[in-house]
Structure formats: structure tokens, C-alpha cells
Amino acid sequence: MQDSIGKPVGDKPDDSTAVTRAGQSVFMSVYKTKVADECWLITITWCKNMLLHGLSVAIDGPQAETSCKVELKPWYFWRKQGSKSFLLDGKAIDVFWDLKSAKFHGETEPSSEYYVAVVCEDEVILLLGDLKKDAYRKTGCRPSLFDPILVSRKEHVFGKKKFLTRIKFHEKGRFHEISIEAKNISTDHDGVDSEMEIRIDGHLMIHVNHLQWKFRGNESIDFKKVKLEVYWDVHDWLFSPGLRHALFIINSTSPASFPARSLPSSVTSTPLSSQSGSGGSSEGFDSSGLYEFCLFLYAWKVE
Known part of the structure; x- marks a missing residue:
């Protein structure tokens, strides 16, 4: 070597x-x-x-x-x-x-x-x-x-509360902005609760209340005739000291070929190597321009 x-x-x-x-x-x-x-x-x-x-x-x-x-x-x-x-x-x-x-x-x-x-x-x-x-x-x-077909993307980004990235859902389509924001809110009994919002082009797509109880999960959404499966693991954001990261996986496929999925076993609190293999599917695209694409986003919280 x-x-x-x-x-x-x-x-x-x-x-x-x-x-x-x-x-x-x-x-x-x-x-x-x-x-x-x-x-x-x-x-x-x-x-x-x-x-x-x-x-x-x-x-x-x-x-x-x-x-x-x-x-x-x-x-x-x-x-x-x-x-x-x-x-x-x-x-x-x-x-x-x-x-x-x-x-x-x-x-x-x-x-x-x-x-x-x-x-x-x-x-x-x-x-x-x-x-x-x-x-x-x-x-x-x-x-x-x-x-060539873009089949997966992996990003490490840093921020305090809000994290932004851009992805394409179609090979020849335009970029869409994805924003992820986690925040604390006050409750009626002078307590503090956590919530998370995931938006695409400013439109609220996923809203998670009681994030301290739902720090891992997944949800299917539809955006502009594209089926998206979103996984999240924000455990370290909430419960680990120091520089903390969360992992988000966003998988897009054509509606006809979108399979039922469960949370992958690889979704853990340990980040993957930024120089390792693709981590995303290299198959699943067709002549219509719709194709399977995975975004792996590591969001690092900086206090």
C-alpha cells in the first residue's frame, strides 16, 4: 500500500x-x-x-x-x-x-x-x-x-441547531434543500421538551415531538411524486457529552420500485468512515430517470 x-x-x-x-x-x-x-x-x-x-x-x-x-x-x-x-x-x-x-x-x-x-x-x-x-x-x-449515475452521498456537517444540505431526487432534476432543526421548548409545567423538524424546500415534512423518547425512528413521506424513507438516530445529541453527532439516512426511489423497509442494522451511534465504500445502493434506477439514491448525513453539534 x-x-x-x-x-x-x-x-x-x-x-x-x-x-x-x-x-x-x-x-x-x-x-x-x-x-x-x-x-x-x-x-x-x-x-x-x-x-x-x-x-x-x-x-x-x-x-x-x-x-x-x-x-x-x-x-x-x-x-x-x-x-x-x-x-x-x-x-x-x-x-x-x-x-x-x-x-x-x-x-x-x-x-x-x-x-x-x-x-x-x-x-x-x-x-x-x-x-x-x-x-x-x-x-x-x-x-x-x-x-454516470449518482447513487449515494455521505456528508459530515457541523452546526449548533440547524443543519442544511442539498440533494437531487431525479438524475436530471434540480437540487432540493433539506433542513434539519432540533430545539428545546418549554412545557406548561415549567419543564423542557425536545422536538425536531425536517423540511424540504421550506415545507415541513417530519415533526417529531418528545424527541428524548423518539431519538431513533423512521418515517415514509411523499414529495413531488417521489417516495422518501427517512431514518434518524439522534441519541448522542441528547445523551452524550462533548462533540456530538446524529445520523440521518434519506433514501429516495421511484414509487413503483420502493420496497418496504425496516431500520437498517447499520444505523448506530458510531459514524462510518468518510473514506469507506459507498454505503448506498448502486442499483435501482430505470430509464425514466427515477433511481434509488441514499444520503447519509452526519450532523455534528458544536456548542
């Missing part, structure tokens, strides 16, 4: 402790693509703390796993543009990036003026960013016939 920047990495360590200690935000997106009639998963991880922005590209093929990692530190400007090559299942993989002018606007992921491209066998199998013409010119390769 090699762990230097820009080199292939086989075994990825558990990064959850580092996330907690450094207080860094992590956004990890998993895309399903196809190479030579085989399904591959590509994981793009952006992380941010007070000192650096980091980018990691991990590719999971049908037989092996490797990754190319690039860290972007403010004083290492030359690393904001470049490429790396490695082999996966005997196939040559090239990762190209240009983040010289990337606009982050205070966020973990860039919003414009950048590209990240993954190339295999003269095809661009994944292209992120708005500088697509620059990416195709730099790689000299053609687009893949298979459009």
Missing part, C-alpha cells in the same frame, strides 16, 4: 476519528458508471478544514480497489492542476483535475470554474465541473456512452 499524495492506495483507513478531531466537513459522492460492460463505482470525496481543501478519487472495479488522492493546500498551488495514472484490473486509469480558479464560496465542494475527469480506455467515464470543454481538450478523449 502507498499513501503518498497522488499515488494508488489499496486499504483506506477509517477517517471518522480524524473528521471529529479536525472538525472538517466531508462530502462524499458515489457514482455508478460502466467500463467494458462492467459496472464500476467511483467515489469523489471533498473535505475542508481551517487549513486545507482535499480531493480524493477512489475507483472500485469488479475485482479490485484502488484510489488516487490529491490534497490541495493553500501553499501548494501547483497541485491545483494535474493528472495521475494507475492501473485497475489491468486497465489504465487517468485522473485529470483543474482547480486553479475553482469557486468554493465557503463550501466544501466547488461550485464553478473547475473540472475533475476520470478516463479509461480513451473514454471520459466521469466528468465533474463546468469546464467540460477544457476537460475534453486536456484529456483528448471522447465521452462515455454510459452516463
Whole structure:
């Protein structure tokens, strides 16, 4: 195993402790693509703390796993543009990036003026960013016939009472804002009760009273003809000292294929590694553009 920047990495360590200690935000997106009639998963991880922005590209093929990692530190400007090559299942993989002018606007992921491209066998199998013409010119390769599908997203976000994120319910749809807010309210008998609200685009979708009794649960909701299953575990918010996190899982599927579900056994009070595998389903999408998508949101409370 090699762990230097820009080199292939086989075994990825558990990064959850580092996330907690450094207080860094992590956004990890998993895309399903196809190479030579085989399904591959590509994981793009952006992380941010007070000192650096980091980018990691991990590719999971049908037989092996490797990754190319690039860290972007403010004083290492030359690393904001470049490429790396490695082999996966005997196939040559090239990762190209240009983040010289990337606009982050205070966020973990860039919003414009950048590209990240993954190339295999003269095809661009994944292209992120708005500088697509620059990416195709730099790689000299053609687009893949298979459009990559975003199948899961994992985020670590920090806040005091309110947490925000954005997700898509359709491959070509717009982003929707999800807000989660937990608060204490006074009761008639001078006591204190806890409640939680989950909103989508400002619309109240889930309201949990007596949160100290209902700190784990799940609920099915419908939003714009999409069936959503929402799981939550806020035990540590209520009962653990220090820096505390809650876990939310939001799973969207087309109504016709949405199965009955129970709370997954993986929903515990221990955060998953921010660098681990997808954690979400890589199947379940159809030609209509509706597809199964999982969001794993780790909300860290900072007092």
C-alpha cells in the first residue's frame, strides 16, 4: 500500500476519528458508471478544514480497489492542476483535475470554474465541473456512452441547531434543500421538551415531538411524486457529552420500485468512515430517470 499524495492506495483507513478531531466537513459522492460492460463505482470525496481543501478519487472495479488522492493546500498551488495514472484490473486509469480558479464560496465542494475527469480506455467515464470543454481538450478523449449515475452521498456537517444540505431526487432534476432543526421548548409545567423538524424546500415534512423518547425512528413521506424513507438516530445529541453527532439516512426511489423497509442494522451511534465504500445502493434506477439514491448525513453539534 502507498499513501503518498497522488499515488494508488489499496486499504483506506477509517477517517471518522480524524473528521471529529479536525472538525472538517466531508462530502462524499458515489457514482455508478460502466467500463467494458462492467459496472464500476467511483467515489469523489471533498473535505475542508481551517487549513486545507482535499480531493480524493477512489475507483472500485469488479475485482479490485484502488484510489488516487490529491490534497490541495493553500501553499501548494501547483497541485491545483494535474493528472495521475494507475492501473485497475489491468486497465489504465487517468485522473485529470483543474482547480486553479475553482469557486468554493465557503463550501466544501466547488461550485464553478473547475473540472475533475476520470478516463479509461480513451473514454471520459466521469466528468465533474463546468469546464467540460477544457476537460475534453486536456484529456483528448471522447465521452462515455454510459452516463454516470449518482447513487449515494455521505456528508459530515457541523452546526449548533440547524443543519442544511442539498440533494437531487431525479438524475436530471434540480437540487432540493433539506433542513434539519432540533430545539428545546418549554412545557406548561415549567419543564423542557425536545422536538425536531425536517423540511424540504421550506415545507415541513417530519415533526417529531418528545424527541428524548423518539431519538431513533423512521418515517415514509411523499414529495413531488417521489417516495422518501427517512431514518434518524439522534441519541448522542441528547445523551452524550462533548462533540456530538446524529445520523440521518434519506433514501429516495421511484414509487413503483420502493420496497418496504425496516431500520437498517447499520444505523448506530458510531459514524462510518468518510473514506469507506459507498454505503448506498448502486442499483435501482430505470430509464425514466427515477433511481434509488441514499444520503447519509452526519450532523455534528458544536456548542
